[in-house]
Amino acid sequence: QVQLEESGGGVVQAGRSVRLSCAASGFSLSRYTMHWVRQAPGKGLEWVAFISYDGRDKYYADSVKGRFTISRDNSKNTMYLEMNSLRPEDTAVYYCARKDQQLKMNVYYYYMDVWGRGTTVTVSS
Amino acid sequence: DIQMTQSPSSLSASVGDRVTITCRASQNIGTYLNWYLQKRGKAPKLLIYAASSLQSGAPSRFSGSGSGTDFTLTISSLQPEDIAIYYCQQSYSNLDTFGQGTKLEIK
Numbered sequence: 001q002v003q004l005e006e007s008g009g010g011v012v013q014a015g016r017s018v019r020l021s022c023a024a025s026g027f028s029l030s031r032y033t034m035h036w037v038r039q040a041p042g043k044g045l046e047w048v049a050f051i052s053y054d055g056r057d058k059y060y061a062d063s064v065k066g067r068f069t070i071s072r073d074n075s076k077n078t079m080y081l082e083m084n085s086l087r088p089e090d091t092a093v094y095y096c097a098r099k100d101q102q103l104k105m106n107v108y109y110y111y112m113d114v115w116g117r118g119t120t121v122t123v124s125s
Numbered sequence: 126d127i128q129m130t131q132s133p134s135s136l137s138a139s140v141g142d143r144v145t146i147t148c149r150a151s152q153n154i155g156t157y158l159n160w161y162l163q164k165r166g167k168a169p170k171l172l173i174y175a176a177s178s179l180q181s182g183a184p185s186r187f188s189g190s191g192s193g194t195d196f197t198l199t200i201s202s203l204q205p206e207d208i209a210i211y212y213c214q215q216s217y218s219n220l221d222t223f224g225q226g227t228k229l230e231i232k
Contacts, residue, residue: 062126
C-alpha cells in the first residue's frame with residue numbers, strides 16, 4: 001500500500017527548532033521528487049519546499065527560506081524538514097507529498113499524487 | 126513567483142447542479158495546472174492534472190479545461206460527497222503555488 005506518514009510535530013516555543021520526518025512505504029522514495037506543503041489553521045494550502053530525487057536540488061518558499069532545510073535519506077525511504085527560528089506564523093499542519101509525472105503529448109506534467117495525513121506544529125509565543 | 130487566483134472563494138449549489146470553479150495564473154503556465162479537493166480534516170487529494178486529465182479513481186463528473194492563464198474545474202452533476210474545498214496548483218515553475226481555495230457547499 002502506497003503511503004506517506006509524517007511525524008515530529010508538536011508544540012514548540014518561538015525561536016526554537018523542530019525536525020519533521022516523512023516515511024514512505026509501498027514505493028521507493030528515490031524514484032520521486034518530494035514536497036512539503038503546510039496549512040495554517042483555517043487557511044489554504046501553502047507550498048513550503050521541494051527536493052529532487054537525489055537531494056541535490058532544493059527550493060523553498062520565501063516565507064521559510066533561510067530557516068527551513070529539506071533533506072532526504074533514500075536508504076531509509078524518509079524525507080525530513082528541519083525547521084529553525086520558528087515563528088508563531090509557522091503554526092500549521094505540515095503535509096509531505098510525492099510528486100509524480102506523466103508524459104502527455106511528448107511533455108512531462110507533474111502533480112502531487114500521494115499525500116500524508118499531516119503532522120501539526122504549533123509555535124507558541 | 127507565480128500567483129494563482131481562484132473564484133469564487135465560496136459557492137453554494139444544489140445536488141445535481143453543474144458547478145464551475147475558475148483559476149487564473151499571473152503568467153502563462155501552459156497546461157501545468159492541477160486541481161485538488163480537500164475534505165474537512167483530511168489531506169488534499171488529486172483530481173485533475175495537466176489541466177484536463179482525470180486522475181485515476183476520480184469520478185467522471187469532474188473535468189478540467191483551459192490553458193495559458195485561465196482554467197476551469199467543472200462538476201457536471203453535484204453530489205453530496207463533493208462538499209470540500211477545491212484548490213488549483215501550478216507546476217510550471219520549481220516553486221509550486223496554490224490558489225486560495227474555493228469552498229463548495231450544498232444548498
